[in-house]
Amino acid sequence: RVGSECGLEASELRDALNDGRLAAPVEEQIEWSRGVGITGVPTFIFDEKFSLVGAQESEVFRDVAKRIIGRRLPAES
Incomplete structure (x- = not known):
């Protein structure tokens, strides 16, 4: 619901969350953050x-x- 309220397509967001394609960029940011x-x-x-x-x-x-x-x-x- 929050994604929809922000203008994101609900089904696309749900698919991206479920298939893990958003995980890699988040993991990269976490690793960078720890490194600094x-x-x-x-x-x-x-x-x-x-x-x-x-x-x-x-x-x-x-x-x-x-x-x-x-x-x-x-x-x-």
């Missing part, structure tokens, strides 16, 4: 260096963004 050290969801990766795991308040995202921007700006003399 992701241990929980949601995980947010910033600038390929910083990550936040779990639900976070908007202030946390702002703080991370400020730190990343601060690292990229040249130091004032």
Whole structure:
């Protein structure tokens, strides 16, 4: 039902779930995630260096963004 509400054809989605064709891409993503050290969801990766795991308040995202921007700006003399 959720698939139909999202505009997916119900029978096609049912077939894809039953025949396993969706499993390979999901398994690839799980393997990649483990390889880069992701241990929980949601995980947010910033600038390929910083990550936040779990639900976070908007202030946390702002703080991370400020730190990343601060690292990229040249130091004032």
